[in-house]
Amino acid sequence: MSRFYLAVYRISQGSAIIAAAALVAMVAFIAYEIVLRYFFSTSTFVQDEFLGYGLSVCIVWSLGYTMENGSMIRVNLLSTRLSYNQQRWLDAIGALATGVLVLGLAWMFWVRAARAYERGTVSATSAEVPIWIPESLILVGLLLFALQLVAHALQRINDHPSPAPGMVLDHQEQ
Amino acid sequence: QNWDMSNEFPGTSLHGQVADFFAAELADNSEGEIDVTVHHGGALGYKTIDHFDAVGDGAIQLATSPFSAWLGIDPIFQLSALPFLAPTTADARRLYDLAKPEYEKVLEDNGQVFLFATPWPPSGLWGNKAFESAADLEGVKIRTFDVTATELLKGVGAFPIKLAWSDVPAQLSTNAIDAVLTSANGGVGVQLWELQSHFTQVNYSSGLQAVHMNRDTWDGLSEAQQADVLAAAEAAEALGWQLAADSIAKDFAVMRENDMEVVESVPAEFTAFLNEAASPVVSEWAEKIGERAERILSAYRQ
Amino acid sequence: MDALLAAFTVFGILIVFLSAGLWVFASIALVSVTSLWLIGDMNLARIGTITAAIVNRYAAAWELSAIPMFIWMGEIVFRTDISMRLFRGLSPFVNMIPGRLLHTNVMGCTMFAAVSGSSTATTATVGKITTRELFGRGYDKSLAIGSLAGAGSLGLMIPPSLVMIVYGILAEESVARLFAAGVLPGLMISGLFTGYIVLRSLMNPSLVPGERQRYGLRDFLGAFLDLLPLLVLMVIVLGSIYSGIATPSEAAAVGVCMSLLIVILTGQFSVRLITESLMGALRTSTMICVLLIAAAVLSTTMGFLHIPADVAAGIASLNLSPWGLLAILSLFYLGLGFLLDGNSIVVMSLPIALPLIVQAGFDPIWFGVYLVLMIEMAAVTPPIGFNLFVLQGATGYPISRVAKAAFPFFALMVVGVLLLAVFPQIALWFPNLIYGP
C-alpha cells in the first residue's frame, strides 16, 4: 500500500504545482492589464473572467496537497479527549464522509459541464470561452481531491504514516 | 405554496420594486395560496448568470434577471442591448413585443417559463463634459459594460475600459477613467454626481430584465393559479415599463438638484454619426443569429 | 419552522460535526446539506444543484483573487530578511512604549489594512510576519495572538474595504463616503488596542521580555534603513491605489511584484525562495478560500431557510424605540456573527434592517460603519470566526486558546461600538469634512 499512498501524494503535489502556476499567472495577468491600461489606455477586457478561472484552479487543484499536509484546520473539541485509535477511526470516517461530499459535488460539476458543452454556452465577454472548460477544470480538481481523501482515510485505518513531509498528526500537536 | 425569487440588485432598484410588486400581486390574486419571498441584493448567493440554470433546474422557483448576463447562452438576448437600435422607451417596447416569442422559446427549451420583461432606463454618458460631437469622444477613457459597447467605443476613437461596477467610483476619483456609460438611474444610485459634472442622454440602449419561472412549478399549478400568476405578471410588467419611463425625469431632477449639467438630447449630426458607427455591430449580430434576427429586425424597421 | 428554532438547529448540527474533529470547511458544507435536507425539506438533486452553483460562483470569484496574492506577498516578506529588519527597525522606536514590539501587530495591521480590503488577508499576512518573531523573542503569546486577531479585522474598517463596497451598493450610499467614514473609527479601534497593550504591560511586566536598552541617534538611523524595504513596499502598494494605477483588488499583484523586486535588489532571490513561498501561500490561501466557499454555501442555506430575514422581520414587528432597536439589532448581529461571515451578514439582513434604522433616525453612512464593526467582532467569535481560523492555521494552537486570547480585544470592540453609538461624529465628521454634509 505504501506505493499507492506515495503515488497519490505525488499526484496531489503535481496538481498543487499547477495551482501554483495559476497563482503566478494571475499576478502576471494583472501586471499586464495595469501596463495596458496605464501606458496604452486599453485593457484586456477579460481580466475578471480569467482571474476567476485562475483562482478556481489555484484553490481546487491544491486541495489534496493542503489537506495531506495538515493545513486544513479543525476545531478538535472532542477528539483530543479520545484515545489514539479512536481518533484514527474518527479521522478516517471524517475523510470518507468528506470524500462522499466531494464526489457528489464532482458529479454535479459533470452535469454542469456536460450541459454547457451540449448547449454551446460561452462566457459573455470578448473571449467567448466555452464554459465547459473552466467547469471541467474544477471537476478534475475535485476528483483529485477525492482520491487524496480516500488515500488519507486508508492511511489512518491502516495506521500508516503520511507520505507528506510536513504532516503533523493532531495528537502530536498538543 | 412558498416560492423563492432571486434578485441580484437592491430591493430599492427599479426591478427590485417590480419584483416586490409582483410578489404582492400574486399573494393578493391567489388569496395567500402562493407566497413568494424575494431575496434582493443577491442574498441567496446567486449572480444573474446563475439564475438561468437555477430556475431551469428548480433550485429556485423564480428569478429576475437582466438579459445581458445570458449572451453566452443564446445571443438572441443581446437584441435589447444593441447600440442605438431602440433609442426611446417606446421603441424598446415595440422591439420587445416583436421579440417576445423568441425569448419565450429559449426559456421553454430550458425548463422554464418566461413571465414578463421590463426595461432598464436608456443608458447615456456620465462625464466631466458634455458629449455632443465625434471629437468629444476622442481619447476619452470610458467604463463600458459589454463586448458590443467596447467594440463600438473603440471604433469611434474612445478608450473603452472594462471594470467591475464596484471599482468605478475609486477609478473615477483618481482619474483612471474619465467617463461612464450607464443610465441616469444607475449613476444616481451610487451618487455619481460627487465625481462627475455632466450627463449626456445619448440613448445608447435600454436593456431588458426578465422575470422567469421554473416549468415544473408552473405545470404543478391549477388552472386558476396559473391565471393568477399571469395576471400578476401582466400588472407587474405594466408597472415596470411605467417606472422606467417615469424614472428618467425623476433622475434628471435629482441630478440637477446636485448641480449636474444634464444634456437631454444631442445634435442630429452626432446621432447620425453614432448610428453609423453602430450599424456594423447590429448587422454582425444579425448575421450571427440568422433568420430569427432578420425577421425581428425587418418587422421592427417597418 | 420557526426561524429561531431553525437557527439553533443549524447551530447544533454544526457543533456536532466540529466536535467530531471534522475539518471546518467540511463541517460547514455538511451542515448546509443536512439543514437543506432536514429543515428545508429539499431532495438531494436540488441540494446538489444549489451547492454546485454556489461553489462555482465563489471558487471563480475574481473578488477573492486578492487573497492568495496578498498571502504570497506575506510569504515572500516572511522568508527574507525584510521581516527580521522590520522588527530590528521598530525596536528603537517602540522602546519607550510599554509593551514594545507587541505593538507591531496593531501597527502592522493598521498599515496593512490601508492596502488590503479584507480582514483575512490582513490577519494572515501580518500574522505570517510577526508571530514567529514575537514568540521567538519571548513576548506573551496570548497577547500577541489576541492583538493580531483583533487588529486583523481592521482590514475591513480602514479603506479600502470589501464589505463597505457591498454595503454601499446595497444601501445605495456613496462608497467614497463610507470609506472616509471608516478612517477615524479604524484609528479609534487601533488606539483602544494599543492602549490595552500598554495597560497590560504596565500591570504585568513579565508579558514583555526584558531586553530594554539605550538607543542613540545612530541606532535610529540604522533602524530607519531597516524599515526602508517595507516602507517602500507599502508606499508603492498604497500609491498604486490612490494614484488610480491599480484598483484595490489589483494592488495585491503590485505588492507581489514589488516584493520580488526588493528581494532581487537585495540579493536574496533564489528559486527555492519562490517555490517555498508559493507552496506556503497555496496552503494558507486554499485553507482560507475553501472556508469562504463553504461559508457561502451556508449563507445560501440560511437564505433558503429564511432565517436572517424572518428574525429581522420579527425585530421590525416589535416597534422599538431607536435605542432599543439598536440594542436588539446589535444582539442580532452578534448572534449571526457566530455562524456567518461578513458579506453574508450584510447581504441577508440589510433589506430589512436598513429601513428600520433609517426610519429610527440613524444616518445610513454611520450605520455602515457600525455594521462593519459588528462584522469585525464576528470574525473573532467562535465557532465560525475567520481571524481565529487564520491564526489557528498560523500558530497550530487549538481554536479554544486562540478564541480566549482574542476575547479581550472582542470586548474592546464592544467598547468601540458603544463609543460609536454615543458619538456618531466619530464616523460622520471626516466624510462631512471632505464631501460636505
Ligand code: NA
Ligand atoms: Na482595508
Ligand code: NA
Ligand atoms: Na464568528
